[in-house]
Amino acid sequence: xxxxxxxxxxxxxxxxxxxxVAMRKLTSTADYLxxxxxxPYWVFFPCLSTVILGGGSTFxxxxxxxxxxxxxxxxxxxxxxxxxxxxxxxxxxxxxxxxFTLSEMLERRYAHGTRYVSAIIAAIYSTLISVVQIVxxxxxxxxxxxxxxxxxxxxGGVVTMAYTLIGGMIAITITDFIQFILMTVGVALLIPAGxxxxxxxxxxxxxxxEEFLTLTNISxxxxxxxxxxxxxxxxxxxxxxxxIFTAKNESVARFGSISAGIYSIGWGAAMGVCGVxxxxxxxxxxSPQDALPELVVKVMPAGLSGIVLAALMSALMxxxxxxxxxxxxxxxxxxxxxxxxxxxxKELAVSRWVTAVVSVAxxxxxxxxxDVFVALDTAYSYLSGCLFVPIMAALFWKKATWQGAISSIxxxxxxxxxxxxxxxxxxxxxxxxxxLSSAMIMGLVSAFVGGPQPSxxxxxxxxxxxxxx
Numbered sequence: 290x291x292x293x294x295x296x297x298x299x300x301x302x303x304x305x306x307x308x309x310v311a312m313r314k315l316t317s318t319a320d321y322l323x324x325x326x327x328x329p330y331w332v333f334f335p336c337l338s339t340v341i342l343g344g345g346s347t348f349x350x351x352x353x354x355x356x357x358x359x360x361x362x363x364x365x366x367x368x369x370x371x372x373x374x375x376x377x378x379x380x381x382x383x384x385x386x387x388x389f390t391l392s393e394m395l396e397r398r399y400a401h402g403t404r405y406v407s408a409i410i411a412a413i414y415s416t417l418i419s420v421v422q423i424v425x426x427x428x429x430x431x432x433x434x435x436x437x438x439x440x441x442x443x444x445g446g447v448v449t450m451a452y453t454l455i456g457g458m459i460a461i462t463i464t465d466f467i468q469f470i471l472m473t474v475g476v477a478l479l480i481p482a483g484x485x486x487x488x489x490x491x492x493x494x495x496x497x498x499e500e501f502l503t504l505t506n507i508s509x510x511x512x513x514x515x516x517x518x519x520x521x522x523x524x525x526x527x528x529x530x531x532x533i534f535t536a537k538n539e540s541v542a543r544f545g546s547i548s549a550g551i552y553s554i555g556w557g558a559a560m561g562v563c564g565v566x567x568x569x570x571x572x573x574x575x576s577p578q579d580a581l582p583e584l585v586v587k588v589m590p591a592g593l594s595g596i597v598l599a600a601l602m603s604a605l606m607x608x609x610x611x612x613x614x615x616x617x618x619x620x621x622x623x624x625x626x627x628x629x630x631x632x633x634x635k636e637l638a639v640s641r642w643v644t645a646v647v648s649v650a651x652x653x654x655x656x657x658x659x660d661v662f663v664a665l666d667t668a669y670s671y672l673s674g675c676l677f678v679p680i681m682a683a684l685f686w687k688k689a690t691w692q693g694a695i696s697s698i699x700x701x702x703x704x705x706x707x708x709x710x711x712x713x714x715x716x717x718x719x720x721x722x723x724x725l726s727s728a729m730i731m732g733l734v735s736a737f738v739g740g741p742q743p744s745x746x747x748x749x750x751x752x753x754x755x756x757x758x
Contacts, residue, residue, distance in 0.1 A: 293595030308452030335469035337549040343608025344425030354564020355580040358501025365557025371523035376546030384542035398683040399691035408623035415616035417668035422609035423655035432582035450648035468603030475600020483566035514717030518669035666714035674723020693735035701727035
């Protein structure tokens with residue numbers, strides 16, 4: 290057993306220890322789901338950053354940059370810009386709401402069961418984003434240990450799910466903070482080593498096509514699709530919102546979100562460089578999806594490569610733990626609790642059971658799908674195409690009605706599903722037609738109804754009064 294394998298195994302053990310430490314601190318459902326809403330800026334900012342920077346923004350960007358040059362970084366740039374927009378626009382407002390999920394927020398604004406239909410869509414999104422991370426995690430273990438992808442998916446998935454199940458959001462907060470440090474150090478080591486192995490900056494420039502050094506080497510339709518799905522989608526992701534709900538106050542939520550978005554933009558640029566370096570150093574690579582882990586194995590010496598691979602796994606494990614918990618929270622808080630009516634003690638137990646079921650489902654789906662981009666594009670097509678309009682209307686349009694919200698979610702869900710089947714997950718049509726249909730139906734139905742009834746806004750107005758008190 291070489292030193293790199295020992296380092297990675299040690300990292301896995303550390304994550305599990307963090308889960309058991311967190312378990313001893315759990316006293317309530319709020320602890321398990323949102324870390325008791327008490328994180329200061331210096332903890333909140335790195336933890337939100339690690340949620341953003343998962344398989345799509347790390348391995349996805351590097352893979353795309355291996356194929357298209359620096360323009361492959363647009364995946365992560367869209368994520369970063371979206372979270373900066375959240376910070377500038379409404380992160381503080383979210384922190385005031387004192388809810389667990391975006392569906393709970395929609396129910397308070399619209400009532401009439403809006404939470405149920407929105408929770409189903411949001412849970413599908415969170416589950417598929419978890420699949421993205423597990424597939425990429427399997428790719429790292431494949432590169433390090435020579436395993437097949439399915440074995441890497443199972444091992445990486447089981448470790449991540451274990452500490453999430455045991456310790457909830459408190460465990461995720463502890464591990465995310467550690468993972469943020471590892472991620473930053475890992476990339477700081479990898480890029481200089483890669484440039485040196487390639488013969489310097491001048492040698493890299495000479496070895497790649499000229500268009501690889503621009504941000505425009507992708508089609509306009511693909512860029513539009515990334516904007517509509519990733520930029521808009523990251524603003525309304527349950528995993529992002531649930532982390533924002535952990536902020537100590539409105540100021541922490543706002544400035545922490547802006548900081549995390551800026552950090553993510555820098556991370557995207559770094560992944561773009563890594564993809565280009567892999568293109569130069571690994572010309573015969575079998576799969577672009579393996580570009581980042583294979584680059585590490587190629588350029589880093591024994592010992593350091595284990596540290597950097599552990600850092601890359603940090604980016605994945607931090608996101609998968611958050612998205613699994615997000616999906617479980619939606620199912621427990623918005624689908625099961627309103628129907629079964631269990632108390633807080635029972636809710637904590639149910640949350641754990643649901644987390645376990647979602648975890649198993651994610652691992653199975655990851656083995657079946659086996660591709661980062663199929664899961665990523667499908668997830669954001671549903672999220673942006675079906676929920677962006679009713680969520681933004683809830684926050685900013687006083688005349689939006691529950692009839693318009695439910696109609697827009699259901700209709701756009703059908704349209705997105707049809708477009709995914711017809712055009713494929715990578716096409717821009719699913720999210721374009723989803724958003725257009727959602728906006729049109731939301732506007733027409735709300736206008737026809739004549740605005741919300743005062744009785745539908747009782748809970749929403751009470752939240753606003755309490756938040757401003």
